[in-house]
Amino acid sequence: MSKIVVEKLSHTFGKGTDDALTVLDDINLSFESGSFNVIVGTSGCGKSTLLKMMAGLYQPSDGKITLDGETIEGTGRKRGMVFQQDAVFPWMTVARNISYGPRLRGASKKECAEVERKWIELVGLTGFENRWPRELSGGMRKRVDIGRVYANDPDVLLMDEPFGALDAQTKERMQTELQELWQVTGKTVIFVTHDLEEAIFLADRVVVLSARPGRVSHIEDIRLDRPRTNEIRLSEDLLAIKRRLWDLLEH
Numbered sequence: 001m002s003k004i005v006v007e008k009l010s011h012t013f014g015k016g017t018d019d020a021l022t023v024l025d026d027i028n029l030s031f032e033s034g035s036f037n038v039i040v041g042t043s044g045c046g047k048s049t050l051l052k053m054m055a056g057l058y059q060p061s062d063g064k065i066t067l068d069g070e071t072i073e074g075t076g077r078k079r080g081m082v083f084q085q086d087a088v089f090p091w092m093t094v095a096r097n098i099s100y101g102p103r104l105r106g107a108s109k110k111e112c113a114e115v116e117r118k119w120i121e122l123v124g125l126t127g128f129e130n131r132w133p134r135e136l137s138g139g140m141r142k143r144v145d146i147g148r149v150y151a152n153d154p155d156v157l158l159m160d161e162p163f164g165a166l167d168a169q170t171k172e173r174m175q176t177e178l179q180e181l182w183q184v185t186g187k188t189v190i191f192v193t194h195d196l197e198e199a200i201f202l203a204d205r206v207v208v209l210s211a212r213p214g215r216v217s218h219i220e221d222i223r224l225d226r227p228r229t230n231e232i233r234l235s236e237d238l239l240a241i242k243r244r245l246w247d248l249l250e251h
């Protein structure tokens, strides 16, 4: 079943002005419920713009995006967004950050404590409940960031280069952890990255956008066995896909 459907979507910033810039052109995509989708494309091709439209932060100038059959207009709780820069509140402990969304919606103390227990364990922060963000490493802050979005119980996670600011080793660890989290929760993920290895490692399906204006130039189904381990990164299968996608991006 399709969770999110993008239909005939085009977008021009400053439409009708001298500075008009068309960034997306006739995008048609559908994302299956529970699938892990990755969007790749060269810098400036419109990946973030497309993701922000799914989040409801921008309205497309043409076409539409639907979630469970309803047109997306504005942000909503069903869609959680994770950016490259984490959105952790420095003045709240790890636990308070995790339960921020439920608390804001009036969840009881008991419910908040339950949310904190569940997500702190699932993102691997047990023992750090009462720490402050400044006491954490970049990877740990990212775990808080992701746990906080999951704690809102969205149907769809929209992730824009969430691991882009992490060192290579931490990034690999976070990819493995995200895969586990996705397998446990079964939520639909739409993930944007520049990094082809990351894309192939994580995805059920990689969508390749052409250079600006972004168009869907290729869709690659990734059939590598799960759970994917670090060995797979060096496998011939992964490298062959990477070469193919690399060539597509180059042209």
Ligand SMILES: Nc1ncnc2c1ncn2[C@@H]1O[C@H](COP(=O)(O)OP(=O)(O)OP(=O)(O)O)[C@@H](O)[C@H]1O
Pocket (backbone or CB within 6 Å): 013, 014, 021, 023, 041, 042, 043, 044, 045, 046, 047, 048, 049, 050, 194
């Ligand atoms: N709010 C805006 N107003 C005008 N132009 C914008 C706006 N946001 C983005 N753009 C332009 O649209 C184009 C696409 O930007 P976008 O951020 O979607 O690209 P991207 O594919 O995410 O790039 P990157 O890989 O570098 O993150 C860029 O040329 C950018 O300058």
Ligand SMILES: [Mg+2]
Pocket (backbone or CB within 6 Å): 047, 048, 049, 160
């Ligand atoms: Mg971007």
